[in-house]
Amino acid sequence: MIGAKKGYRTMTEDHPLTDDHLQSVAGGGLLDRRLFLRQSLAFGTGTGLLLAGMDATGAELPAWQKTPGAPFSNYGQPSPHEKEAIRWVSANSGAPGNGISWTPLHKLEGMITPNGLHFERHHNGVPQINPDRHRLSLHGLFRNPVSFSVEDLLRYPLVSRICFVECGGNSNAGWHEEPIQTPVGYFHGLASCSEWTGIPLSTLLDEAGLQPDARWVIAEGADAAGMNISIPIEKALDDTLVALYQNGERIRPENGYPLRLILPGWEAVLNVKWLQRLQAAREPVMARNETSKYTELQPSGKARQFTFLMDAKSLITQPSPGYKLRGPGLYQISGLAWSGRGKVRKVEVSADGGKSWAEAALQEPVMSKSFTRFRLPWRWDGSPLVLKSRAIDETGYQQPERAALVAERGRNGYFHYNAIVSWAVAPDGSLSHVYA
């Protein structure tokens, strides 16, 4: 690491850092998580100088500095140079509206997923719902069965919260015998994170007069699949929202317009989109999507059912497969961690295949059941190594190694794969997914 130290000093000659920031804190060149905090201050003061150094004649200025720019737009679009930041669609050959699309996690930073990139799982396409013809009905074990128009619901007291939504089938390629080689978003991107604004479901259950013997609420969507599923009353009364807005705007059609359920931390299939009906009942309905699917067959031949919680997960998005490191030097490792049980307490990163671990910096604010961005400076010396990350949540739950998860659950469960993810870095700087 002596070479690393020297190289670092050259980069920041004007702003020397104390020695303890230069020391690697774990194998493979991982540096102290506070290093970049200091560095951004140092770089901040240099920006003015860079601008002042520009060619004053304008001879080398690009066209966009010499002609007026494009006019205003009613709804902004991403730069045409960001064409690769798109959802990756994987649909049924016989039915284009049946399938999934993945959030390109490897192209995004921060914790919020742009609305147009939120992952999709549709069973039979995206309904184009006219909100004037949509109603939400509550019946079953209620004293006063009622229905609401969308306009009615917009007058109810709203609350906002940031949380992730993750498909129970996310990351399922991890069960494969061989590690899948694909950008991280197309492996783990059936997970997205938004600010959701809506009505606490408890408010509506209360108005309808929920009866004490109701133990489940069966939710149903107004799509062509009429997707239905049973939700425990405890969750319905806890933090479940009937959401109307996503990241400030009305929810988009593919995410449930005009209303959907949000059950923070629970698997996405319960977060019913296009919500039109809630039946309170004593027992679950045993719908196809809580029996045939979203259950996990174990080696014993028995299947786990009602595995609602999304357990802690983390993955390194930068660098990750598809990217190539441009030679030895200083890099920032960046990734996402989340837990359906609450806040992420700690993320640890290893650059030596799990022999030693360094604590990453967590981007504030760290919120319960939300994506949490972690970052860690790293000096790569050009040798081959394996990068890993592991999340530990506020309940003390720690993301398992793949071998431990497979030993417990076998490889045929399909859903709820949350093992530690490993990227191998080759001497040429390319990255690949490995089981290590």
Added chain:
Amino acid sequence: MSMRDTALRRPLAVTAVLGWIALTAAVAAAPEGPKLGKPLSPADIAAMDINVFPDGSGLPSGKGTALEGKAIYDAQCAACHGPKGTGGSAGELAGGSALDGPHPDQTVGNYWPYATTIFDFVRRSMPLNAPRSLSDDQVYAVTAYLLNINALIGETAEMNAKTLPEVHLPNREGFVRIWPNSH
């Protein structure tokens, strides 16, 4: 470190009692709304309620047999699910292999726990290109056909609101509930 949070595990009875207290408290604590809900009449509810439970509640009147269902299946389902449920662009609906084997093949016949789920699902979702187009009699008939190609009922056995919930599927006891005890 344990992969599941043992601190959340409580004996069922305690969970139930705590759950009940929480339930009453939560409804009481719910933010008050402007109460704009419009009352639903029993007729309104009957027109929208298509949930079918394992005990048969929610099943409509009507009936059908596998013999009748075969014609519907061949015309409206086989294009995607293959002849006799052997699979195509959509999954297979019959057969399956040992659930504790190395490569288990899960189908309606060997994996699904309840026959009522077939009725509930087919009525609301299938055929994929024309959902909600089958009559209740047709749904009973095609449900009977799926049970028949899985060797669970005879081809002339009539499926109706009484007989369908009585069909016992082999994997009825094959599920372990994680919520709430080991959640």
